[in-house]
Each structure stands twice: as structure tokens, then as C-alpha cells.
Amino acid sequence: MRATYFFLVLSVFLLALLAIVVHYYRRRIRTEKYPYGSWEKLLGRFSAVNRENLALIALSLVDEFGQRREDENDADFDEAEIWSMIGGIKGLETLERNCAVLVDLVFYVQQWYPEALAIAEQLRLNAREIEWHIGRLKSAAKTGRAEKAFAEHAEEVVVIYYVMTRRVLALYEEWSLPGLLELQRTL
Amino acid sequence: MQLTGIDLLFWAAGFVAHVILLLVLWIRRRVATFPFFTILIASYIIRTVVLYFTAGSKHAYLLAYLSLGSVDLTLQLCVVYEMASHVFRPLGNWAPDARVRLAWIVFASIAIGAGLTWLSAIPPEHTLLRTILIRGNFFSSVLMTELFVGMVALSVTIRLPWRTHAARIAQGLGFYSFVWILIAAGQSYLGIDRSVRIYADLTYFRMLTYLICAGYWIITLWVDAPVPKALPKEMEEHLLVLQRHVGAYLQRLRTMGR
Numbered sequence: 001m002r003a004t005y006f007f008l009v010l011s012v013f014l015l016a017l018l019a020i021v022v023h024y025y026r027r028r029i030r031t032e033k034y035p036y037g038s039w040e041k042l043l044g045r046f047s048a049v050n051r052e053n054l055a056l057i058a059l060s061l062v063d064e065f066g067q068r069r070e071d072e073n074d075a076d077f078d079e080a081e082i083w084s085m086i087g088g089i090k091g092l093e094t095l096e097r098n099c100a101v102l103v104d105l106v107f108y109v110q111q112w113y114p115e116a117l118a119i120a121e122q123l124r125l126n127a128r129e130i131e132w133h134i135g136r137l138k139s140a141a142k143t144g145r146a147e148k149a150f151a152e153h154a155e156e157v158v159v160i161y162y163v164m165t166r167r168v169l170a171l172y173e174e175w176s177l178p179g180l181l182e183l184q185r186t187l
Numbered sequence: 188m189q190l191t192g193i194d195l196l197f198w199a200a201g202f203v204a205h206v207i208l209l210l211v212l213w214i215r216r217r218v219a220t221f222p223f224f225t226i227l228i229a230s231y232i233i234r235t236v237v238l239y240f241t242a243g244s245k246h247a248y249l250l251a252y253l254s255l256g257s258v259d260l261t262l263q264l265c266v267v268y269e270m271a272s273h274v275f276r277p278l279g280n281w282a283p284d285a286r287v288r289l290a291w292i293v294f295a296s297i298a299i300g301a302g303l304t305w306l307s308a309i310p311p312e313h314t315l316l317r318t319i320l321i322r323g324n325f326f327s328s329v330l331m332t333e334l335f336v337g338m339v340a341l342s343v344t345i346r347l348p349w350r351t352h353a354a355r356i357a358q359g360l361g362f363y364s365f366v367w368i369l370i371a372a373g374q375s376y377l378g379i380d381r382s383v384r385i386y387a388d389l390t391y392f393r394m395l396t397y398l399i400c401a402g403y404w405i406i407t408l409w410v411d412a413p414v415p416k417a418l419p420k421e422m423e424e425h426l427l428v429l430q431r432h433v434g435a436y437l438q439r440l441r442t443m444g445r
Binding site for chain 2: 027
């Protein structure tokens with residue numbers, strides 16, 4: 001009787017080991033092929049944001065190439081307007097999450113075009129900046145200095161994010177990569 | 188103990204395979220990279236010689252087999268550590284998320300191995316020495332297989348690649364340990380009486396599996412590992428510029444934070 005139990009348990013154990021090996025082997029192959037998942041899945045991770053509002057705020061502060069505007073612009077917004085246009089701290093957190101997707105979208109290209117490495121690194125740096133600004137905003141909110149910190153950090157987040165989206169679009173456009181239309185609709 | 192022609196053939200083949208493997212490790216300068224694996228292979232050569240000369244007495248053979256078996260298990264665990272340090276310590280430091288998970292894998296492997304060994308059935312007519320031998324074989328085979336499977340799963344989860352030679356050694360040991368589980372389980376049910384035909388067949392099957400693994404190691408350790416792709420000069424310069432930019436920006440952020 002004990003022998004029966006032993007062989008039964010042993011069979012389950014060996015099958016489980018085999019299943020684990022097969023599962024992880026397939027996962028490794030998939031990871032090597034698509035380190036950040038398939039392109040469609042990548043784009044699916046993108047959370048919806050109000051693109052028009054973001055562009056309005058960003059373009060009031062910088063030009064199309066991300067350079068700071070020297071002149072006074074008509075579309076200048078006050079802090080309360082910007083806060084509601086970007087959806088408050090939740091909106092900023094969405095932008096933070098989307099930054100990771102933007103980096104992955106460029107990394108996806110880098111698998112076939114190693115030249116994209118520099119852009120991927122630049123976007124990683126930008127994503128880190130955004131993370132830092134949002135962290136500062138949250139700390140300021142805890143100490144009741146949110147209003148003062150908002151002007152300094154939220155605008156920066158929007159500008160950096162907008163420039164990041166333009167960089168990704170420019171990369172796909174320059175190399176005529178598939179998926180550009182979907183990207184234009186999403187970003 | 189009577190040795191048949193096929194027994195002697197397997198012993199000789201094992202001895203020759205280990206000597207060749209040791210030479211490969213030495214000539215291709217893999218000794219410094221895999222010191223424990225080299226010691227393990229050297230210990231197998233000594234074991235083959237010792238067991239050959241003690242084969243005349245059943246008791247002496249069993250005692251020698253058991254004591255050398257404990258050395259074998261200890262060295263195999265050292266090889267597991269060696270492989271783990273190659274995979275999870277690629278730049279000299281343990282990957283932060285690997286250490287605790289590895290410890291869990293080790294504890295879980297010991298617990299499951301001990302549980303299965305306790306459950307295994309031993310023919311009642313066996314002596315204490317033989318019981319220890321059978322259970323020891325079974326426990327070590329289960330433990331080794333679990334550790335290698337656990338390491339593969341963990342490396343995939345935390346995305347650390349296996350360097351070619353370490354991967355080949357682990358594949359060989361993992362595969363042999365897996366086959367050994369089946370044989371050790373058979374031994375725990377059927378006993379280790381050499382007069383029983385099935386025992387002899389299982390032993391030959393184990394030896395054949397091991398010879399295949401040794402052949403695999405000889406070939407794969409002789410061949411050089413693929414050279415990693417070098418970064419183009421232009422890209423390297425680009426990254427250096429970016430690094431300087433990051434440094435300057437970091438400085439700016441620190442100033443803002445004050």
C-alpha cells in the first residue's frame with residue numbers, strides 16, 4: 001500500500017517538475033523573442049490620456065522640438081486650469097505609467113535597430129525625471145505645500161512627457177516602422 | 188562480488204570519460220572558472236579506482252560506496268552553488284532579488300526531498316547500510332533535480348541569462364539527476380540485490396545515461412562559448428555623452444532637492 005502511495009506521489013512530483021521545466025523553457029524563448037511582449041500587447045498597456053490638453057499645456061511652454069519658449073504665449077494656463085486639464089495627481093500617475101510603455105516601445109524597435117539604443121536610454125532618463133517630479137509633488141502634498149510645488153513640477157512632467165511622445169513618433173516615422181498609424185492615434 | 192564483462196566495460200568507459208573530461212577542463216582552462224566541478228570529476232576518477240579495488244568484498248564495497256557517496260553529494264551541492272553564483276552573481280554581487288528566493292528554493296527542495304524519501308518503501312530484508320544507501324541515493328537525486336529546476340525557473344523569472352558553459356554543466360547534471368530519481372525509486376522498491384536482473388538493468392541504464400552526459404560535457408566544454416556582441420564604437424561614444432548628460436542632470440536635481 002505504501003509503495004502504491006509512493007509511486008503515485010512520485011509520478012505527480014515528476015510530472016510537476018517536467019511541467020515547470022517546459023513552462024519556463026517556453027517562457028524563456030518567448031522572452032528572448034519578445035522581451036517586452038508583442039507590439040499589440042505593448043500598446044494595450046497604454047492608458048488613455050487627454051492628448052489635446054497635454055499638447056496645449058506643453059506647447060504653451062515649449063516648441064515642437066522641446067525647446068523652451070522665450071516669448072509670451074496666448075495659450076498660457078494658470079495652475080488650477082492645468083490641474084483640471086491633466087486630471088490631478090491621478091492623471092500624472094497615468095503619465096508615469098505610460099512612460100514605461102514609451103520606453104518599451106523604443107526598446108521593441110531596438111531589437112532590430114540597435115541604433116535606437118540612444119533614444120531608449122534618453123527616454124529612460126526622461127521617465128526617471130518624471131518619476132522624480134511626481135515623487136516631489138506627492139511629498140509636497142503631504143506637507144501641505146502642494147500649490148507651490150505644483151507649478152514647479154506638474155508643468156515639467158507634462159513637458160517631458162510630451163517631448164517623449166514626439167521622440168517615439170519621430171523614431172517610428174523616420175524609419176517608416178509598422179504601427180505608426182496606431183501610435184499616432186494613441187499618442 | 189562477481190563482476191561481469193559488461194560491468195567492467197561500463198567501469199572502464201566511465202573512467203576514460205572522466206579522465207578525458209578532466210583533461211578538457213585543464214587544457215581549455217576551465218578549472219579556474221569551475222573549480223568545484225573539476226574537483227567533482229577528479230573525485231569520480233578516485234571513486235572508480237577505489238570501488239574497483241574494493242569490489243572483492245561486499246561489505247568493504249558498500250562502505251566505500253557510502254562514504255564516497257556522501258563526498259559526492261557534498262561536491263554536487265558545491266557545484267550547484269557554483270552554477271548559482273555564475274548565474275545570479277554575474278558582476279560579482281548577488282542579484283538582490285535572487286538571494287532570498289534561492290534560499291526558499293533550497294529549503295523547499297530539502298523538505299520535499301526528505302518527504303519523498305520518508306515515503307519511499309524499502310524491502311524489509313535489507314540491512315541498515317543498504318537502507319541508508321538506497322534512501323541516500325534517492326534523496327540526493329531528488330534534491331539535485333529540484334535545485335536545478337528551481338534555478339532555471341528563478342533565472343527566467345528575474346531575467347538573468349545562463350552563460351553557455353554553466354548552462355551545459357547544469358543541463359547535464361539536471362538531466363542525469365532526473366533519470367537517477369527513476370532508478371533510485373526503482374531500487375527503493377526492488378532492492379539492490381545484484382542477482383536480481385532488473386537491478387542490473389537499471390544500473391546499466393544509469394551508467395549509460397551518465398556516459399551520455401559526460402560525453403556532452405566533453406564536447407560542450409571543449410568548444411568556446413560564443414563571444415558576446417561588442418558595442419559599435421559610435422554607439423559607445425553616444426552612450427558616454429548620454430552618461431555625462433545624466434551626471435550633469437543628476438547634479439541639477441540634487442541642487443533642486445536642497
